[in-house]
Amino acid sequence: MVKAVVLGASGGIGQPLSLLLKASPLVDELALYDVVNTPGVAADLSHISSTAKITGYLPKDDGLKNALTGADIVVIPAGIPRKPGMTRDDLFKINAGIVRDLATGIAAHSPKAFVLVISNPVNSTVPIAAEVLKAAGVFDPKRLFGVTTLDVVRAETFTQVYSGKKVPSDATVPVIGGHSGPTIVPLFSKVSPKFEIPADKYEDLVHRVQFGGDEVVKAKDGAGSATLSMAYAGFRFAEAVIKASKGEKGIVEPTFVYLPGVAGGDEIVKATGVEFFSTPVELGPNGAEKAINILDGVTAREQELIAEAIKGLQTNIETGVQFIKNPA
Ligand code: NAD
Numbered sequence: 001m002v003k004a005v006v007l008g009a010s011g012g013i014g015q016p017l018s019l020l021l022k023a024s025p026l027v028d029e030l031a032l033y034d035v036v037n038t039p040g041v042a043a044d045l046s047h048i049s050s051t052a053k054i055t056g057y058l059p060k061d062d063g064l065k066n067a068l069t070g071a072d073i074v075v076i077p078a079g080i081p082r083k084p085g086m087t088r089d090d091l092f093k094i095n096a097g098i099v100r101d102l103a104t105g106i107a108a109h110s111p112k113a114f115v116l117v118i119s120n121p122v123n124s125t126v127p128i129a130a131e132v133l134k135a136a137g138v139f140d141p142k143r144l145f146g147v148t149t150l151d152v153v154r155a156e157t158f159t160q161v162y163s164g165k166k167v168p169s170d171a172t173v174p175v176i177g178g179h180s181g182p183t184i185v186p187l188f189s190k191v192s193p194k195f196e197i198p199a200d201k202y203e204d205l206v207h208r209v210q211f212g213g214d215e216v217v218k219a220k221d222g223a224g225s226a227t228l229s230m231a232y233a234g235f236r237f238a239e240a241v242i243k244a245s246k247g248e249k250g251i252v253e254p255t256f257v258y259l260p261g262v263a264g265g266d267e268i269v270k271a272t273g274v275e276f277f278s279t280p281v282e283l284g285p286n287g288a289e290k291a292i293n294i295l296d297g298v299t300a301r302e303q304e305l306i307a308e309a310i311k312g313l314q315t316n317i318e319t320g321v322q323f324i325k326n327p328a
């Protein structure tokens with residue numbers, strides 16, 4: 001039996017993500033939590049004839065506790081999205097407190113659940129969640145994930161656009177680093193199956209992957225950021241975690257993890273100097289089984305991109321850690 005919980009379930013991502021989870025045969029129970037509208041969203045989704053039992057909770061009457069109790073997987077898209085002109089770091093002021101409070105609830109009511117953080121800025125909100133879980137003595141690095149799958153989905157999509165190959169994807173494109181602008185590093189030298197990106201298209205392609213979020217923010221013109229593609233990506237990652245937890249082998253997805261707590265992670269810390277990093281991770285029954293180091297053999301240009309990403313990540317990670325360790 002799998003109980004999935006969505007925190008921030010009434011939002012632009014939360015609703016379509018909840019729809020995908022409700023429709024999934026992998027989910028037996030789905031609990032929706034938000035500060036508004038969950039009774040309506042849950043009532044609406046409950047008319048879908050899939051098997052998952054669905055409930056909706058608000059903060060009153062111990063809603064967070066009741067939503068989280070018995071959870072196997074908790075997905076967090078709670079928090080404000082960007083408007084044009086904003087960076088993801090501009091969201092920190094509000095979203096840091098939201099993620100801290102939700103992680104506190106997880107520590108108390110579902111400390112063994114897999115926790116998938118979507119709320120931005122991911123490079124800082126994942127360290128915040130880790131610090132909260134650490135302080136409560138329940139941190140298991142194998143069970144905490146920053147969801148960077150949308151970067152992978154974009155890289156796969158744009159690679160097809162530039163290469164002229166057809167959708168659906170037949171290319172796996174690893175994207176490493178973090179989840180904002182220059183911290184996002186697609187490694188086209190590691191694309192499988194291999195193909196050449198024309199030299200005159202390479203920089204454009206990298207830029208589109210790094211700044212794909214901005215394209216959507218601009219097109220939505222004040223009405224938020226990516227929601228539908230994010231719900232697709234969030235579901236893809238949640239499905240991978242659930243399938244691996246049920247024993248399916250060979251599932252690998254890039255995700256932003258606390259490396260020192262995951263097998264193979266120390267080698268990547270040595271190479272990058274950062275403890276949180278997105279890298280392909282082999283998933284298993286207990287979550288992140290192995291962090292796979294794909295830094296060897298990258299091109300000189302990719303090395304430059306990685307160095308740039310590390311600089312940004314160091315600041316973002318420290319901002320998240322200090323928010324919990326030394327609150328102002
Ligand atoms: P949204 O405003 O449409 O929805 C956010 C929801 O969170 C709202 O329903 C709101 O009521 C709820 N919420 C606020 N405070 C809460 C709390 N304390 N507890 C529970 N719920 C709470 O925003 P959105 O477009 O769904 O985006 C959500 C977040 O996801 C943003 O921070 C956005 O930047 C981020 N995001 C991340 C990625 C990624 O790749 N990781 C992609 C897209 C968006």
Ligand code: LMR
Binds near residue numbers: 216217225226
């Ligand atoms: C994205 O990559 O689409 C999200 O992180 C949302 C954003 O702010 O761009």
